[in-house]
Amino acid sequence: MIEVRDLVKRYGSTVAVDGLSFQVRPGQVTGFLGPNGAGKSTTMRVVLGLDAPTSGEGLIGGRRYAATRRPLHQVGALLDASAVHPGRSAYDHLLALARTNGIGPRRVAALVELVGLAGVARKRAGTFSLGMKQRLGIAAALLGDPAVLMLDEPVNGLDPEGVRWIRELMRSLAAEGRTVLLSSHLMSEMALTADHLVIIGRGRLIADCPLRDLVSDGGSLEDAYLRLTAGSVEHGAGR
Numbered sequence: 001m002i003e004v005r006d007l008v009k010r011y012g013s014t015v016a017v018d019g020l021s022f023q024v025r026p027g028q029v030t031g032f033l034g035p036n037g038a039g040k041s042t043t044m045r046v047v048l049g050l051d052a053p054t055s056g057e058g059l060i061g062g063r064r065y066a067a068t069r070r071p072l073h074q075v076g077a078l079l080d081a082s083a084v085h086p087g088r089s090a091y092d093h094l095l096a097l098a099r100t101n102g103i104g105p106r107r108v109a110a111l112v113e114l115v116g117l118a119g120v121a122r123k124r125a126g127t128f129s130l131g132m133k134q135r136l137g138i139a140a141a142l143l144g145d146p147a148v149l150m151l152d153e154p155v156n157g158l159d160p161e162g163v164r165w166i167r168e169l170m171r172s173l174a175a176e177g178r179t180v181l182l183s184s185h186l187m188s189e190m191a192l193t194a195d196h197l198v199i200i201g202r203g204r205l206i207a208d209c210p211l212r213d214l215v216s217d218g219g220s221l222e223d224a225y226l227r228l229t230a231g232s233v234e235h236g237a238g239r
């Protein structure tokens with residue numbers, strides 16, 4: 001379970017998150033949606049203890065990230081797939097992470113296989129395409145077999161086979177009872193992947209409901225999303 005409570009995050013005069021509260025429940029895929037600059041990444045960063053809240057809090061399993069024991073076993077995150085040492089092989093990147101968290105090499109080998117990088121695991125990560133880096137980031141997120149997963153635009157850069165793979169992986173992880181929070185701008189993909197949606201705009205909550213509530217009139221998720229966020233878009237053609 002992820003809980004965001006009355007979260008406010010300011011950067012100077014910019015209010016990135018403005019009194020946001022929601023919960024992400026286990027056993028389903030929750031899509032985290034909102035226009036560019038809505039505050040999705042900031043919210044995830046605060047929950048992961050990478051940014052301090054101005055006020056309010058983000059909790060994982062009832063605790064702040066900093067108070068979490070064995071964090072890699074509690075929560076797996078992918079925020080920025082390019083954040084890998086370019087000179088290190090995929091295998092060594094994962095092995096280093098595993099070692100500092102008491103995880104053995106067999107788990108690393110299994111994950112390299114699971115994410116489809118077995119053939120290139122000894123190559124330097126700096127030579128990887130964005131899609132390959134996304135797969136490596138997902139392997140890192142899964143290393144500790146965590147109950148909670150938070151992924152920021154994980155299908156970015158993936159080819160159609162990779163997009164389907166992520167969808168099926170996320171759905172199967174949720175079906176195992178894990179909490180899965182996934183941000184994306186791809187509405188058609190979100191409609192196929194998510195059970196529940198949290199939509200924010202200008203740092204505030206716009207909707208927190210099952211996917212089916214937004215598409216029950218037979219319209220597309222894209223239509224419903226654009227309708228809901230029309231007043232919250234900061235940048236865009238003709239605005």
Ligand SMILES: Nc1ncnc2c1ncn2[C@@H]1O[C@H](COP(=O)(O)OP(=O)(O)OP(=O)(O)O)[C@@H](O)[C@H]1O
Nearest residue numbers: 011014015016034035036037038039040041042043
């Ligand atoms: N480190 C920072 N310093 C200053 N402003 C920041 C910082 N990080 C984010 N912001 C600002 O906070 C707001 C929210 O940004 P954030 O990246 O959380 O949005 P987002 O919903 O993830 O957007 P996108 O969909 O474009 O990734 C934006 O106005 C952004 O410019």
